[in-house]
Amino acid sequence: MNQLASRPAPEWRTGQWFNSDRPLALADFRGRVVALHAFQMLCPGCVANGIPQAQRIARLFDPARVAVVGLHTVFEHHEAMGPAALAAFIREYRLTFPIGVDLQDANGPLPYTMAAYGMKGTPTLVLIDQQGRLRKRSFGVEDDMRVGADIATLLAEEIPYEPRI
Amino acid sequence: MNQLASRPAPEWRTGQWFNSDRPLALADFRGRVVALHAFQMLCPGCVANGIPQAQRIARLFDPARVAVVGLHTVFEHHEAMGPAALAAFIREYRLTFPIGVDLQDANGPLPYTMAAYGMKGTPTLVLIDQQGRLRKRSFGVEDDMRVGADIATLLAEEIPYEPRI
Amino acid sequence: MNQLASRPAPEWRTGQWFNSDRPLALADFRGRVVALHAFQMLCPGCVANGIPQAQRIARLFDPARVAVVGLHTVFEHHEAMGPAALAAFIREYRLTFPIGVDLQDANGPLPYTMAAYGMKGTPTLVLIDQQGRLRKRSFGVEDDMRVGADIATLLAEEIPYEPRI
Amino acid sequence: MNQLASRPAPEWRTGQWFNSDRPLALADFRGRVVALHAFQMLCPGCVANGIPQAQRIARLFDPARVAVVGLHTVFEHHEAMGPAALAAFIREYRLTFPIGVDLQDANGPLPYTMAAYGMKGTPTLVLIDQQGRLRKRSFGVEDDMRVGADIATLLAEEIPYEPRI
Numbered sequence: 001m002n003q004l005a006s007r008p009a010p011e012w013r014t015g016q017w018f019n020s021d022r023p024l025a026l027a028d029f030r031g032r033v034v035a036l037h038a039f040q041m042l043c044p045g046c047v048a049n050g051i052p053q054a055q056r057i058a059r060l061f062d063p064a065r066v067a068v069v070g071l072h073t074v075f076e077h078h079e080a081m082g083p084a085a086l087a088a089f090i091r092e093y094r095l096t097f098p099i100g101v102d103l104q105d106a107n108g109p110l111p112y113t114m115a116a117y118g119m120k121g122t123p124t125l126v127l128i129d130q131q132g133r134l135r136k137r138s139f140g141v142e143d144d145m146r147v148g149a150d151i152a153t154l155l156a157e158e159i160p161y162e163p164r165i
Numbered sequence: 166m167n168q169l170a171s172r173p174a175p176e177w178r179t180g181q182w183f184n185s186d187r188p189l190a191l192a193d194f195r196g197r198v199v200a201l202h203a204f205q206m207l208c209p210g211c212v213a214n215g216i217p218q219a220q221r222i223a224r225l226f227d228p229a230r231v232a233v234v235g236l237h238t239v240f241e242h243h244e245a246m247g248p249a250a251l252a253a254f255i256r257e258y259r260l261t262f263p264i265g266v267d268l269q270d271a272n273g274p275l276p277y278t279m280a281a282y283g284m285k286g287t288p289t290l291v292l293i294d295q296q297g298r299l300r301k302r303s304f305g306v307e308d309d310m311r312v313g314a315d316i317a318t319l320l321a322e323e324i325p326y327e328p329r330i
Numbered sequence: 331m332n333q334l335a336s337r338p339a340p341e342w343r344t345g346q347w348f349n350s351d352r353p354l355a356l357a358d359f360r361g362r363v364v365a366l367h368a369f370q371m372l373c374p375g376c377v378a379n380g381i382p383q384a385q386r387i388a389r390l391f392d393p394a395r396v397a398v399v400g401l402h403t404v405f406e407h408h409e410a411m412g413p414a415a416l417a418a419f420i421r422e423y424r425l426t427f428p429i430g431v432d433l434q435d436a437n438g439p440l441p442y443t444m445a446a447y448g449m450k451g452t453p454t455l456v457l458i459d460q461q462g463r464l465r466k467r468s469f470g471v472e473d474d475m476r477v478g479a480d481i482a483t484l485l486a487e488e489i490p491y492e493p494r495i
Numbered sequence: 496m497n498q499l500a501s502r503p504a505p506e507w508r509t510g511q512w513f514n515s516d517r518p519l520a521l522a523d524f525r526g527r528v529v530a531l532h533a534f535q536m537l538c539p540g541c542v543a544n545g546i547p548q549a550q551r552i553a554r555l556f557d558p559a560r561v562a563v564v565g566l567h568t569v570f571e572h573h574e575a576m577g578p579a580a581l582a583a584f585i586r587e588y589r590l591t592f593p594i595g596v597d598l599q600d601a602n603g604p605l606p607y608t609m610a611a612y613g614m615k616g617t618p619t620l621v622l623i624d625q626q627g628r629l630r631k632r633s634f635g636v637e638d639d640m641r642v643g644a645d646i647a648t649l650l651a652e653e654i655p656y657e658p659r660i
Contacts (some may be wrong), residue, residue: 042250042257047212060640077253085250087208088242092207145555148643156651225475310390313478321486372580372587377542407583415537415580418572422537 002158007015009034009126009134010116012071014084018090024098025130028069033154034128035147038071038086038102038114041081041089043122050123051093056144058097065155073114073122078104129154140156171204174199174291174299175281177236179265191261191297194232198319199293200312203236203267203279206254208245208287214306215288216258221309222316223262230320234266238279238287243269293321296315339364339456339464340446342401344430346371346413348420354428356462359397364458365477368401368444370433371411371419373452379471380453381423387481388427388472395485400429403444403452408434459484497631503628504529504621505611507566509595511578513585519593521627526563528649529623530642533566533597533609536584538617545618546588551639552646553592560650565594568609568617573599600657624649 009026017023019097026034037054039046051070058068074081090099102111110119117126120139127136127150136150174191182188191199201220216235223233239246248266254276255264267276275284282291285304292301292315301315339356347353354366365382369376381400388398404411413431419427432441440449447456450469457466457480466480504521511519521529521604524555532549534541546565553563585594597606605614612621615634622631622645631645 032608042253045259056638056640060638060644077250077257080250080253085242085245088207089244092242093209109509143551145551145638145643148645149647150556150643152644152647153651156648219471221475225473225479241429308386308390310478311385313476313480314390314482317479317482320488321483330383372583374588407580407587410583411582414571415575418537418575422572423539 003158006129006133006135009128009132010101010113013103013112013116014071016101018070018087018099019096020098024069024100026128029069029128030132031130031159032064033061033066033130035066035068035151036071036124036126037068038073038117038124038126040072040074040076040087042077045141046123047093050125051095053125053142053144053147055095057147060148061151061155062142068097068137070095070097071102071113072099073102073111073119073124074104075110075114075122090122093131096112102157106142124135127151127154129157130159171269171294171298171300173296175278176205176267178268178277178281179236179241180268181266183235183237183252183264185263185265189330191293192265193278193301194234194293195297196227196295196324197229198231198295198316199291200231200234200316201291201293203282203284203289205237205239205241205285205287206251207242210306211288212258215290218290218307218312219262220260220307222312224315226316226320231316233262233317235260235262236266236278237264238267238276238284238289239269240275240279240287269293292319294322295324336459336463336465339458339462340443343433343442343446344401344431345433346431348371348400348417348429349426350428350430354399354430356458359399359458360462361398361460361489362394363391363460363481364399364456365396365402365481366404366456366458367398368447368449368452368454368456370402370404370405370406370452371416374473376453377423380455383455383472383474383477385425389480390478392486393459396481398427400425400427401432401443402429403432403441403449403454404434405440405444405452407424407484457481457484460489501624501628501630501654504627505608505624507595508598508607508611509566510598512598513565513594514581514591515593515595519564519595521623524623525565525627526562526625526654527559528625528646529621530561530563530646531566531621531623533568533612533614533617533619533621535567535569535571535617536581537572540636541618542588544621545620546590548620548637548639548642549592550590552642553564556642557647557651561646563592565590565592566597566608567594568597568606568614568619569599570605571608622646622649624652626656 011026033102039050054068102113105112125138125142129135200222204215219233267278270277275296290303290307294300341356365387369380384398432443435442455468455472459465506521530552534545549563598606600607620633622636624630
């Protein structure tokens with residue numbers, strides 16, 4: 001899984017959230033592994049592969065240990081993928097994990113979080129470890145067995161003692 | 166295939182068309198078999214099954230003999246499935262067959278053409294014979310072998326002599 | 331479907347039959363379309379694709395009009411695909427259509443019927459029309475929609491009047 | 496994964512081996528995780544699901560850390576699944592991991608190793624940890640994500656210090 005030199009995962013910059021009564025931040029998930037699924041609702045590969053895989057992750061792992069979070073990283077067809085459209089999509093596809101909308105950057109082609117994570121497109125699966133470090137970033141179709149192994153590897157890590165004063 | 170007593174297919178009542186430089190009417194297809202695929206862009210069964218099947222029909226059969234026509238029959242989430250959204254969807258899914266937007270009926274829950282054809286939901290596959298008669302209406306997932314057989318059956322029909330004055 | 335100039339289908343030369351209380355010959359099927367599925371029980375493409383397709387043909391079409399017949403055309407690993415092995419295979423895969431064993435030719439690499447039909451390997455799907463003529467021979471994976479259309483085309487053919495004295 | 500109270504995996508009792516120049520024993524794999532795939536060559540669920548999954552395990556994980564081993568546990572149709580038939584099967588399906596033939600027990604319906612492991616049928620996936628303990632036994636179709644997670648969990652385990660004199 002060592003695709004990435006381990007570094008703190010960039011904070012998310014999001015607008016509206018769905019399936020959550022409040023905005024979520026990385027710090028909310030400290031102590032859990034986070035599977036962050038970046039998608040666009042009109043991206044065929046996301047609909048056919050990425051989103052069903054995110055749902056399988058959410059079903060397989062104990063939610064107290066693994067959090068699945070969606071990130072709607074719109075970088076094209078903005079007029080067709082606004083909040084009302086995303087709400088309808090979430091309802092039709094019966095998605096239950098929390099989904100945040102990545103903030104548009106007025107100065108760039110990509111929304112903020114997508115750019116901060118260095119994503120190349122959608123779907124992208126990001127894994128963040130129990131200490132909040134970015135550990136995997138995978139663009140496109142990733143096979144289930146590898147994803148299962150990668151998440152379990154992060155779950156098995158000892159969390160070092162971190163004194164807090 | 167004899168699901169329906171044979172009757173003239175109701176005329177379509179459509180607004181905007183995509184992948185066509187002009188509105189299309191049933192009469193444009195006289196002499197061809199028409200596979201009319203009614204869908205909504207945010208309907209999961211349409212995206213996973215119905216639309217790919219419509220594309221397979223378009224690839225398999227000679228377009229001079231079988232016309233594939235899409236009909237966007239929106240009856241829910243109207244705000245998310247307007248023309249701009251549909252245009253983005255068509256582009257992302259690389260649909261090349263002509264697609265008309267079924268006209269909304271201010272007095273009813275279903276758009277006009279959907280109601281006129283007695284459709285129960287989306288996806289629905291309709292087959293219209295070379296003489297413009299409604300011959301099949303199938304809601305949900307229909308297997309490819311049956312669809313291939315139904316279309317070939319209509320192609321094999323003799324067109325009776327129709328004197329025109 | 332015009333892959334083959336239409337000619338009388340060669341007679342089958344078979345040994346043992348399964349799922350039939352007597353050997354079957356082409357003449358037994360005159361008036362019906364025959365889908366002849368040539369396979370080997372240890373051929374991965376047959377097991378994954380060809381045989382399931384033959385079963386779908388058998389389920390979809392009226393058996394009074396379309397007959398599905400299996401032909402075990404062994405040309406390799408003879409010691410592993412004898413009658414006892416085939417019987418076990420038929421039972422495990424719950425095949426119910428009649429299956430004949432193509433006769434080995436002591437002088438050639440291919441069994442008799444396989445050679446007579448010009449088959450290149452397994453799986454091969456052969457379609458024989460209502461008059462006993464060979465109309466299609468397709469090696470490898472053939473998509474369901476095309477197979478459905480080809481069979482329906484043969485079903486739709488008028489059988490010309492053939493006086494018998 | 497805690498389906499089984501952890502106990503030493505029973506030794507295998509095998510006859511002929513394929514894809515190995517010598518018989519293999521559990522002790523040969525100490526220090527590695529073993530994915531033992533029990534199958535019968537004429538079992539449809541093995542051919543469609545279990546064996547392809549075993550091949551995916553072999554492709555995904557480092558063979559220095561995870562060993563995939565096949566076990567041919569014949570308990571029916573013995574006449575059709577002898578060594579020559581298995582050799583043909585292995586060749587046709589291009590299996591490259593070592594495969595041992597479970598020894599028949601003259602006194603019981605199941606071969607020895609199958610009985611010793613308490614298997615209920617085929618396919619069965621067994622996971623053995625780096626210390627040779629039986630950790631998982633799963634009958635039927637197991638999803639890839641879970642299998643990946645289970646293997647990675649065993650890989651992540653610390654192997655306790657074992658003094659050897």
